[in-house]
Amino acid sequence: MAEVATSATSDQLLVVIDPVARQTDGESVRIVKDVLSAGAATKVCLPEGPEEFARALTRRGSRRPVVVGDDRTLMRAVVLLHRQRELAECVLSVVPVGPALGVAHALGVPTGAVAAARAVLDGAERRLDMLVDDSDGVVLGALRIPALPAAPAGDASVRPWLRTCQSLVRTLVPARPPRETLVPAPGPARLRVEVDGVTLVDLDHPLEAVSVTPGTGGLASVEVRPASVGAEASPLLASGKTVTVTGADFRYRADAGVAGPVRRRTWTVREGAVGLVLPVR
Incomplete structure (x- = not known):
């Protein structure tokens, strides 16, 4: 990730506290409010949902926004500012605070x-x-694009009529004690991965996973793990400004x-797109 450190500009803070943070760790939220109000002029907002959250950020004026919450709260703020085309100035x-904090900590925010x-x-x-x-x-x-979950033979998910019949039978037949079942292992994905228009791997090579992260200097780091046959296959590595993945109905974790x-989905690196306040090194 590209970094340009400058001092935080405004002592006027808008503190937006996510409701999940208030419910899961009210004591941490209280401590945060005390620390921030002791060091700066703060206005605290307690939105009850996404619409109120968005309204608070939109009406922040000259105040520097501080979001208190987990990774979903952070991403909600970034997405909102990005779609309002205000990330460059904010x-x-x-x-x-909350149940999922991996993204914030990976970016360098203290725990x-x-x-x-x-x-x-x-x-x-x-x-x-x-990445956009x-x-x-x-x-x-x-x-990250994980391997595809393997469907058992005769999976009812592709036969809606069969799903309906099975549901009817379950309502008519007394339930039996559950028996131990085997969960099918994930199967390999078949995807075409292109970096800056050059094919890194094509559809005829099954994959275990693909990962893309914003790197340095406006480039994304790409790692493709081929499905191993016998000895473990070495990952394929590349970097570039654009990454395009093509395949049959794949899901991804962002x-x-x-x-x-x-x-099909294409990701492009936006260099220095997000201004985040982090500890001085």
Whole structure:
């Protein structure tokens, strides 16, 4: 990720606290509010849902936004600012509180509530690279395409009428004690992966996984793991500004969410797109 460190510009803070953070760790939220209000002029917003969250950020004025919540809260703020075309002018801070914090910590945000709140006050802005796809979705931390789940023979998911009959039978026949069943292992995916227009792997080579992360200097780092036969196959590595994946109805995990199925998706690196306040090194 590209980084340009500058001092955080505004002492006027808009603190937007996600409802999940308030429900899961109210004590950390209270500590964060105390630390921030002791070090800066703060306005605290307690949105009850996505619409109120968006309204608070949109009406922030000259205040520097601080979002308190987990990875989904961080990504909700980044997506909103990106789609409003305001990321370039906005310096965002995040205090990780909640059940899923891997993305924020991977970006360099401190793990503890007190340390993260102090970084909001004393840290510096760093410009980080971001992936943007052709549906206007964004990726800050990592994009992963896992292997496909193997469907058992005669899977009813492809026969809606069979699903209906099975459901009817279950309502008429007394339930039996559950028996141990075998869960099918994931099967290999067949995808074409292109980096800057050059094919890295094609559809005739089964894959275990694909991962794409924003790297440095405006380039994405790409790793493709071929499906091993006998000895483990070495991963294929590449870097570039655009990554295109083509295949039959694949899903992918982008930061804190899962998207798809799609048959084709292109991600492009936006160098220095996100301004995030992080501790001074």
